[in-house]
Amino acid sequence: MTRGVYDLKEKMKKFLTLLLAILMVLTLAGCGQKEEPAPEEPEVTDLTGKPLRILQFVSQTLGSLSCEDLVYEGIQKFCAETGSTVDTFELNYDDTHTASSLAELCSSGKYDVVVTGYWSIEEYVEQAAQDFPDIKFMVFDCTIDFDSYPEIKNNVSSYLCKQNTLAFAAGALGALMTESDLELANEDKVIGFVGGGMITAIDDFLIGYIQGAHYIDPEVKVLYSYVGNWEDSGKAHDLAHDQYVNGADVSFGVCAPASFGVCQAAYEDKRYAFGVDTDHSGQLAISHPEQAEYTVSSAVKQFGYAIYDGLKSIYDGTIVWGSNNSFDFDSGYLEMIETDVFNKVIKEGKPELYAKYEEVVADLLAGKIEVGTAVGATTEYVEAEKAKADPSAN
Amino acid sequence: MNLFSQLLPLIFSANFLSTVIRVATPLILCAMAACIGKQANVQTITYEGMMLFAALAGTLGTSYTNSLIGGIITGIIASVLIAAIYGYFNIYLDTYDTLLGIAMNNFSNYFTIFLLFVLIGRKADSSTVVSYNYPIINIPIIKDIPVIGTILSGQSLVTYFAIISVFVAHFIVYKSTLGLRIRSVGRSPEAASSLGIDVRKTKMIAMLISGVFAGLAGEFMSMSYISFFTKNMVAGRGFIGIAASNLALGRPLYGLLYALMFAVSQVIANQLQMLQFTYQFANMIPYIITIIGLCITGSAEMRKEKMGGKAKDDKKKKGKEEVKAE
Numbered sequence: 001m002t003r004g005v006y007d008l009k010e011k012m013k014k015f016l017t018l019l020l021a022i023l024m025v026l027t028l029a030g031c032g033q034k035e036e037p038a039p040e041e042p043e044v045t046d047l048t049g050k051p052l053r054i055l056q057f058v059s060q061t062l063g064s065l066s067c068e069d070l071v072y073e074g075i076q077k078f079c080a081e082t083g084s085t086v087d088t089f090e091l092n093y094d095d096t097h098t099a100s101s102l103a104e105l106c107s108s109g110k111y112d113v114v115v116t117g118y119w120s121i122e123e124y125v126e127q128a129a130q131d132f133p134d135i136k137f138m139v140f141d142c143t144i145d146f147d148s149y150p151e152i153k154n155n156v157s158s159y160l161c162k163q164n165t166l167a168f169a170a171g172a173l174g175a176l177m178t179e180s181d182l183e184l185a186n187e188d189k190v191i192g193f194v195g196g197g198m199i200t201a202i203d204d205f206l207i208g209y210i211q212g213a214h215y216i217d218p219e220v221k222v223l224y225s226y227v228g229n230w231e232d233s234g235k236a237h238d239l240a241h242d243q244y245v246n247g248a249d250v251s252f253g254v255c256a257p258a259s260f261g262v263c264q265a266a267y268e269d270k271r272y273a274f275g276v277d278t279d280h281s282g283q284l285a286i287s288h289p290e291q292a293e294y295t296v297s298s299a300v301k302q303f304g305y306a307i308y309d310g311l312k313s314i315y316d317g318t319i320v321w322g323s324n325n326s327f328d329f330d331s332g333y334l335e336m337i338e339t340d341v342f343n344k345v346i347k348e349g350k351p352e353l354y355a356k357y358e359e360v361v362a363d364l365l366a367g368k369i370e371v372g373t374a375v376g377a378t379t380e381y382v383e384a385e386k387a388k389a390d391p392s393a394n
Numbered sequence: 395m396n397l398f399s400q401l402l403p404l405i406f407s408a409n410f411l412s413t414v415i416r417v418a419t420p421l422i423l424c425a426m427a428a429c430i431g432k433q434a435n436v437q438t439i440t441y442e443g444m445m446l447f448a449a450l451a452g453t454l455g456t457s458y459t460n461s462l463i464g465g466i467i468t469g470i471i472a473s474v475l476i477a478a479i480y481g482y483f484n485i486y487l488d489t490y491d492t493l494l495g496i497a498m499n500n501f502s503n504y505f506t507i508f509l510l511f512v513l514i515g516r517k518a519d520s521s522t523v524v525s526y527n528y529p530i531i532n533i534p535i536i537k538d539i540p541v542i543g544t545i546l547s548g549q550s551l552v553t554y555f556a557i558i559s560v561f562v563a564h565f566i567v568y569k570s571t572l573g574l575r576i577r578s579v580g581r582s583p584e585a586a587s588s589l590g591i592d593v594r595k596t597k598m599i600a601m602l603i604s605g606v607f608a609g610l611a612g613e614f615m616s617m618s619y620i621s622f623f624t625k626n627m628v629a630g631r632g633f634i635g636i637a638a639s640n641l642a643l644g645r646p647l648y649g650l651l652y653a654l655m656f657a658v659s660q661v662i663a664n665q666l667q668m669l670q671f672t673y674q675f676a677n678m679i680p681y682i683i684t685i686i687g688l689c690i691t692g693s694a695e696m697r698k699e700k701m702g703g704k705a706k707d708d709k710k711k712k713g714k715e716e717v718k719a720e
Contacts, residue, residue, distance in 0.1 A: 063517035064625075198673060225667040228677045232629035233519075234619045235664075238417060242664055245409045257518040257624045264620050287524045288621050390670065 048317035074304030153322030164208030171212025192243030196255030236261030418657030423611035424635025432644035434600035439495035442632030443502030448612025477605030
């Protein structure tokens with residue numbers, strides 16, 4: 001018995017030694033490769049009018065109902081028109097590989113433009129842009145600190161959608177709905193909000209939502225809860241259900257893909273819901289048409305259009321690098337999509353409600369309304385704004 | 395204090411209890427699965443993975459077989475399969491259980507997404523696939539009674555399965571020959587083996603039974619709670635079920651009690667959030683209760699051992715040494 005164990009240990013030792021040796025050789029080989037100057041073609045600084053080689057560096061994953069899919073669609077449209085090519089690389093939420101993967105892909109010399117996004121990517125892009133000045137970076141849903149890194153002004157451009165104004169429209173629509181005599185609306189002036197987690201982007205949504213609701217009627221109460229992640233659709237369902245039971249007529253689920261739980265709760269409690277990022281009711285209509293009826297609209301940040309336009313401006317040679325482009329409601333990149341359900345319930349069902357909503361949207365478009373934001377704001381400001389959610393408490 | 399007075403009316407309502415029952419359903423089923431596993435001394439954390447697979451297989455099963463029954467069976471088969479794989483590695487090949495459990499859970503998390511992508515080309519949810527749900531059961535007379543009606547009637551079919559499962563688990567563990575074998579294998583495999591019981595086989599059977607319960611728990615997630623699969627939708631419920639079974643020391647009836655306790659704390663946490671109570675703290679409550687509960691049962695066990703089990707312990711130690719010597 002002991003003899004056997006000993007043998008096994010010996011074998012293990014030998015195996016491990018071998019493994020280590022192989023690893024070392026491989027590492028050395030890897031280093032060797034990197035030190036060699038890559039056989040690169042002449043520097044392409046002027047990309048005007050040429051087909052681009054694009055890399056979409058996806059920090060999350062494609063096919064997950066997030067903005068990444070919209071961006072991918074936008075890039076594909078651009079490729080189809082100009083003969084450009086696109087590769088995608090998915091990190092699958094693994095932040096530990098971001099820096100190394102980005103550096104490796106950039107150094108491959110295969111790409112002219114890197115499209116990537118989300119707030120978590122900021123530092124990595126700032127670093128990579130310094131290391132690879134020949135590659136252009138287009139970043140969405142993220143601000144780049146150009147003041148600290150002036151040298152990256154030549155090859156980085158960021159696209160930001162003001163989600164607070166989008167949520168403002170949602171809040172206004174919600175408040176109009178709770179005050180209306182819509183079929184499923186009750187008498188309480190209460191609306192709900194289910195966020196994914198207490199992060200800046202979600203709080204930005206929430207602040208806009210509260211202000212939008214109070215723009216219509218300062219007495220509207222906003223119930224808000226956070227799921228704590230983006231996956232627990234069951235919990236999102238419970239939180240929305242609690243809001244509906246406590247008088248909310250509509251709940252805004254900002255936690256895709258878990259926000260489908262909010263749609264489910266709306267269906268079960270016979271109330272209304274708003275989705276986020278993609279057309280929730282359109283997706284539900286394919287498989288569960290009875291549920292789709294209750295999801296009135298979805299708040300969508302069309303980064304696909306923004307990136308498409310950005311790429312187009314590279315192609316046309318009109319792009320201005322080194323800027324944080326922040327898109328407001330008038331850009332057309334932000335919309336509360338008017339789905340079939342929206343048309344049925346709001347547009348045709350309650351024309352006078354729709355007219356009022358249109359007014360708010362027109363005001364937003366004209367830039368008449370100043371919407372508060374959590375981006376770059378102090379914690380005190382965010383907390384103070386959130387405290388206004390319940391007007392009766394103050 | 396103000397918060398408390400706001401919370402009380404929310405808690406003492408029919409809605410609160412009916413929500414608790416809905417939240418508790420997967421926890422109860424998973425706790426039963428874990429109770430049987432614990433009785434056989436197969437300490438696994440793979441229930442999370444089993445549930446996830448059952449959730450995916452169940453909802454896709456209904457759509458491929460075009461029937462609810464087909465989906466239920468596919469889901470349970472998937473879960474039992476994972477249980478069997480775990481059992482084979484752990485019981486027959488003696489793999490270290492925690493590591494294997496972590497590996498299996500990660501495998502389930504990503505493999506379900508992979509399957510989802512291969513089968514329907516999506517990576518986050520199956521919302522575009524037509525699927526069936528467990529029916530909602532309205533009990534004829536009870537549903538008309540004011541408060542009790544809202545609580546007991548109008549729940550998903552799985553919820554009633556969950557309640558039945560507690561008695562099934564209790565019967566299996568305490569009233570059946572198989573249960574006696576499972577318990578003896580769990581407590582003292584050497585003794586059981588000396589009486590001619592195939593220890594590994596019995597453990598495997600226990601594992602497969604718990605796979606069935608975990609499968610139902612998973613199906614509840616995607617066929618009742620929500621009408622389709624979303625990635626990683628089990629979100630830690632498997633672990634809470636395991637905690638409940640550990641608090642209950644593997645006794646199904648107590649398992650039910652602890653699962654309900656977790657559900658209550660979860661629902662209270664949800665209600666607190668709505669009252670603008672700090673959300674980080676509210677989300678912590680169920681886990682704090684787990685830790686406190688584990689401490690209490692742990693210390694109670696220790697006291698028991700100190701008081702009555704000294705002589706027994708000595709014997710046990712001797713027994714173990716003898717086995718080692720062999």
